[in-house]
Amino acid sequence: MTTPCFHCGSACPDPAEFTIQYREHTEPACCAGCKAVADTILASGLESYYAQRTESASRTEPLPKEIREQLQHYDDALLQSDFVHHISDDIREAALILEGITCAACIWLNEQHLSQLKGVISVSINYSTHRARVRWDDQQVKLTTILQHITAIGYRAHPYDHERNEAQWQSQRKSALLRLWVAGLSMMQVMMFVVPMYMAPDGEIEAVWLSMMHWGSALLTLPVVLYSCWPFYQNSWRELKHGRASMDLPVSIGVIAAFCASTYSLITGHGEIYFDSVSMFVFLLLGGRYLEFKARRRAGAAAEMLVKLIPAFAHQLEEDQTLRETPVHRLAVGDRILSKAGETIAVDGIVLEGSSEVNEAMLSGESRPISKQSGSQVIAGSMNLISPLTIEVKSVGHDTRLGSMVRLLDQSLQQKPRLAQLADWVAGWFVVALLIIAALCYLYWHLHDPIHALPYTVAVLVISCPCALSLATPAALTAVTGHLAQLGVLVTRGNCVENLASVTDIVFDKTGTLTFGEPRVAQLIPFNCSSTHALHIANLLEQQSEHPIAKAFKSSDTTIATESCSKIVKEFKNHPGGGITGTIDNAQYWLGSAGFILGELGHEIPTSPTQDAIGSTIYLADQQQVLAAYILSDQIRPEAYNLVKQLTNQRYRLHLVSGDELRIVRHVAKQLGIEHYQASSTPEAKVTYIRQLQAQGRQVLMLGDGVNDAPVLALANVSIAMGGGVDIAQAAGDMILLNNQLNALPHAVELAKRCRKIIRQNLAWALSYNLAALPVALLGWVTPWLASLGMALSSLLVMANALRLLRNKKPQKTE
Known part of the structure; x- marks a missing residue:
């Protein structure tokens, strides 16, 4: 005869060799490991864990020798650099994955147990992903001690590993999908037998064929009862052992009772048979569980995708000016790296040498490339566009601005649906x-x-x-x-539809959401040539450039048509931060900013009474004079006007929050009729804006497209990411506008x-x-x-x- 272990539920002999003293009772333990863990939990004053848990703990086995040796090395600064964030001189924060979590009580136990450890400042564990964020004072306690403290109560913690976590999720997904497939196949096959029996008059089907179809139904339902329903049985049994009942218990009883009663009726020839009902509602229940599983996976993947924006390797510049491929996590403050044109910058740092332009739209929301030269600051995750830059490392990994955004997103995703x-x-x-x-x-x-x-x-x-x-x-x-x-609206989280119905305020990002997110020719002002000629020359010059501004002239929806020409641009040259030059038909042209034209040629920049559009102005000149001016701006999407009108009629309060400068944001808000707006907003400022609205009792819907919108998308009550946005914004959003058509939003609400x-x-x-x-x-x-x-x-x-x-x-x- 055997009895279940008090800690893990495994079988142990009766009488048990090991025992646990719990609330004046002696309980059996299957091994010395479970006894040691239980004694540690009880000695810490956390006996409530055993009353709260809904599932038994995993069996506690001795740690392998190599694992114990690894724990001794986690205090190494170089090893910690990849997953430990330095809040200050002594305060540290680590991202860990916990193994052995089976229910919400396990979360409570780990949080309470670690909180009692001197030097631990805070512990936060996400039940959906089993990811833990632990913050501690390194002068009072070391990471090795924290990991050993977790091991002492029967769980294992290790630095977050994307591949390991992905493999675990894929294994669970395949298992759930296979159980669903078995139930669905059984349901369809059983219905093939049952429908003729329901449709045929009494006595029309001979007894031998009727019996055969009943036995066929029983055999086809057997895999559903023994395999597909196994999670229901496991959960029900664990809950019963601890005096709890949930939805799985009546499901288990109903399935077993219905199958047994049907089998009894089939054998005895008396009573009704209803194998079809068993397979039907098991399939429907498993289908719902699988959809919930996918929603939790989507929520947990958002922060992981943000981390992937930083490249794994960088070109480290040695003292002898040679380049060496170095893992980013091994870089230290003061090291030098070389960022080549077209590469993603891997660190936060300061430019030492070189001149280029950097696209920070994914992080700052600013649509225009930013000129960088010696002394300029650059941030990890931004794109170097034109020429190489030598950068001195100031922060790496979790210390970068992108790393802080990961933490914001992680905290926002802790919320549970009501x-x-x-x-x-x-x-x-x-x-x-x-x-x-x-x-x-x-x-x-x-x-x-x-x-x-x-x-x-x-x-x-x-x-x-x-x-x-x-x-x-x-x-x-x-x-x-x-x-x-x-x-054209893709739902990525099941609870967002309910939240969307309660929205009171709608917050828009500007760049890429209400606007196209790229510069376009808003106005052409000819001074000493025709409009057609001015646009034609600019188009020829910009065809040689890969600069984002060049797209403004290559765009097919430019309002002024350009003439077709096969002329060749000679002596083309790019001047980072200024403009471009080239020779066409033996005439040399300069195209760029006012400062560039003035510095290169000394021409006086003319003005025009029509030069009143909001945006950047570039000029075209030859050796004698300035020929024309082009005003480039990020154009408002045509459907944005109708969107704002419909939402205003539906009595929603609208807000515009953008990283662009005030004059541009004010202009867009005025054009659309949005009363509330905020400019020059960093990701942190956007999060603060949303929290202020929520503190007033408002239910907030957020629309955005960039990486800088990811934390605020996750924080809002419900969020929608533009389909043209980057992957992380889509992952953080509850919904995605696949075709970027804003007209779908009022219908969705x-x-x-x-x-x-x-x-x-x-x-x-x-x-x-x-x-x-x-x-x-x-x-x-x-x-x-x-x-x-x-x-x-x-x-x-x-x-x-x-x-x-x-x-x-x-x-x-x-x-």
Whole structure:
């Protein structure tokens, strides 16, 4: 005879060799490792862990020798440089992955246990990703001690490793998908047998064929019961051992009871058979679990994608001026690196030599390239556009500005959806009530009519199966997700639709969201030549350049047509930070800023009364005079005007928050009619702006496209990333505008409101159905097969109501 281990649940002999003293009781332990861990937990005053947990801990085995040796070296500064952030001289922060987490109580235990360690300042663990952020005083406690402290209570911590974490997620995904596939295949095959039996009149199918189809259904349902439902059984058993019940328990009882009753009826030839109901609601439940799994994976991947923006290697410049490929995490403050044209800068630093232009749009929101020369500061993740730069390293990895953005995003993603918490609370009470009623039903009929006790109890479990209740929300979300996809809006997190329906304020980023995100020719001012000639010469010169400004002249939607020409530009030269020069038909031309023209030629820069557009101005000149001026600006998307008008009519409060300078932001806000705006906003300033709105009780929707928007996208109540934005913004966003069409936003908001209404209708119906069906089943008026039909019809009604969200209904405007 064996008894379960008090700590891990594994079998141990009776009497047990090892014991644990818990609240004046002696509990068995399977091994010395589990005893040691349990004694440590209890000695720390954390015995509440055993009352709170919903699943048993993993079995604690001795650490391998190589792991113990590794723990001794984690205080090495070079090893820590890749995953430890220096907050100040003594304060450190590390990103770790915890192994052995099985439930929310494990999170509580680790946080409480580490908080008791002298020198540990804060501990935050994300349940979805099992990622921990630990901050400590290095003068009082070392990282090695923290890792050993975690090991002492039966868990393992190691520096965050993307490949290791990815492999773990992929293994879980494949397992969940295989169980879903088995249930779906079984459901389809069983229905092939069942439908003819339902459709055919009594006696039309011969008994031998009827028996064969029933046995076929039983064999096809067996993999569902033994394999697909295994997670339900495991969770139910763990919960029962600790006196808890959740949605998995009635599912497990219903599946087992329905299958056993059907098998009994098949063998004895008496009673009803309902294998189709078993495979059907198992498939639907597993489908919902798989969608939830994918949503959690998407949320946890956002910060990882941001880290990938920094290259892994850099060109380190040695004392003898030779270049050596060096891992970025091995660089130290004061080292020199060479950033070549077209490469991503790997560190925060100061330019020592060279002159170039850098695109910081992904980090600052500024759409125009920024000139860099000796003494200029550069930031990790920005793109060097024109020529090589020699850079002195000032900060690396977690100390860079991009590293601080990763931490902001990580903190924002800790929030848990309210809808999931409410559903868990309702389901918990519903499950307890259902189990009590089913037990009383069996007891009553066993005393009065033992033959019908089991069928009636199965009917109660089946007809009141929480299938419709569990489908009420995901069915509506699935339908609205499909409709939003048709509109060009991709939903990446399931809870965002509910949040979108409650939005009161909408915050827009400017560059790449309300504007195109690239310079275009807004105005051409000819001085001493025709407009056609001026644009023609500029186009020829810019065709030789890869500078972002060149796209303004190559754009197909330029309002002034250029003539087709095959002339060749000779003696072309790029002047970083100034402009370009070239010879066309033996005439030399200069194209660039006013300072460049003045410095190269000394020409006086003319002015014009029409020169009033907001944007950058560049000039075209020859050896004699200035020929023309071109005003370049980031143009507002045409659909942005209609978007703002519709949202204003729907009584939303609109905000514009951008990294651009005040005059540009004010101009865009005035053009669109947006009353609230803020300019020169860093990522941290945007986060502060959102938090201030939320502190006022506002529900905030954020639209953005750049990496600098990722933390604020994650912080907002609901966020939408532009489809043309970078991957991290899309990962942090709850939704993505795949085609960048802003016109879809008002439709999406109205659709979210309809979805919330239908979710409430579905929940009301599911609960009403269960309350009405229970008395009927308790009285024995419903046989198991009729109960299965009632359960199926209830689920179909929920699905049909959700499918109304697929209708192309125009949003209603509030006047």
